[in-house]
Amino acid sequence: METIAVLTSGGDAPGMNAAIRASVRAALASGLQVYGAKNGFSGLVSGDFQRLHARSVTNILQRGGTMLGTSRSIEFESKEGRKTAAENLKSHSVEGLILIGGQGTAEAALIFHKEYEIPTVVIPASIDNDIPGTDFSVGFDTAVNGAMEAIDRIRDTAESSGRIFFVEVMGRSRGYIALYAGLSGGADAIFIPEEKEDLEALCKRVIAGHKAGKSSFVVVVAEGEEAGGAFSVAERVTKQLGERVEFDYRVTVLGHLQRGGTPSSNDRVLGTILGAAAVEGLGTGALPHLVGEINNNIVFTPLDELESMERELPKDLLHLLHTVGTT
Secondary structure, eight states: OOEEEEEEOSSOOTTHHHHHHHHHHHHHHTTOEEEEETTTHHHHHHTOEEEEOGGGGTTOTTOSSOTTOOOOOSGGGSHHHHHHHHHHHHHTTOOEEEEEEOHHHHHHHHHHHHHHOOOEEEEEBOTTOOOTTSSSOBTHHHHHHHHHHHHHHHHHHHHHHTEEEEEEESOSSOOHHHHHHHHHTTOSEEEOTTSOOOHHHHHHHHHHHHHTTOOOEEEEEEOOSSSOHHHHHHHHHHHHHTTTSOOEEEEEEOGGGGTOSOOOHHHHHHHHHHHHHHHHHTTSOSSOEEEEEETTEEEEEEHHHHTTOOOOOOHHHHHHHTTTSOO
16 A cells, blocks of 8 residues: 545544544655545545645644635535546546544445545544544544633623523434533533433522522433424423423524634544554554444454444433433
8 A cells, every 4th residue: 555545534622633633644755645535525536635744734633623624525425426436546547545523424434435445544523422432533522622711711700690591412313422512511400312301300400500599500411303302392391390490491403613713632632543543443454444443452443343333421420411421
């Protein structure tokens, strides 16, 4: 193998630049040529390649987002688009791929490999932390810290104004951000997709707290796929409270604030570790792998095994959620 290509795909995540930087410099140190495909799989289809050198990735470690750009490519979803992508890779003599992204990236990588058998390693990068095969994905730590800081700020105004604040964080099918940010921010309640909602319990807690002199509450809600997010939860809670206790409420949706910003130290280090490991992983064989870190060890998981693997929240944190996790 003499030439590889690197790209970022799907939603951007803080720390992607660290993974790019490490992948490029580790590859160059091994005597490989490196191309960066612009804007994810769209760059493969359009042939938008950039030759990367050591200086190409200078001063990007501390930047959020991704220097290569990212997108969700409709063209790559078709056989014709993937055929064009394979031809463009061949014309640039690319013999290996490092893909940085989430579940959609891993799924697309597996399909592409089955058709063209290009050695591929996927680096998990997703603020949702919903990818099996690794304890944490690149970007998660930064997103949680950003959400926690927002919760701290909201608590100040909640206590000043005597309101219930419902804070919506990202997480359509997984509640990692809500759980970690809620626990670290001392939320009064946390609603996540993995757990059945208990609005009545929250209402009882609000009433009891109100009688005891507590003037404000902060509730963290994962956006969810069906529940309607924080607005829905807020409306249902206040409806159940009814005339039992008088409380004004506000909803704050953090949205894409969780994606941006300077990556944390943890995400910079994780991106660097996995980026360098991905280059080594390209030499392990033709099977496409995801490179992750489990219990501080580098682990390569075949992509076809990810489909049958469950990504579950840590049981000890779920236990805290129901015991000492709320204030």
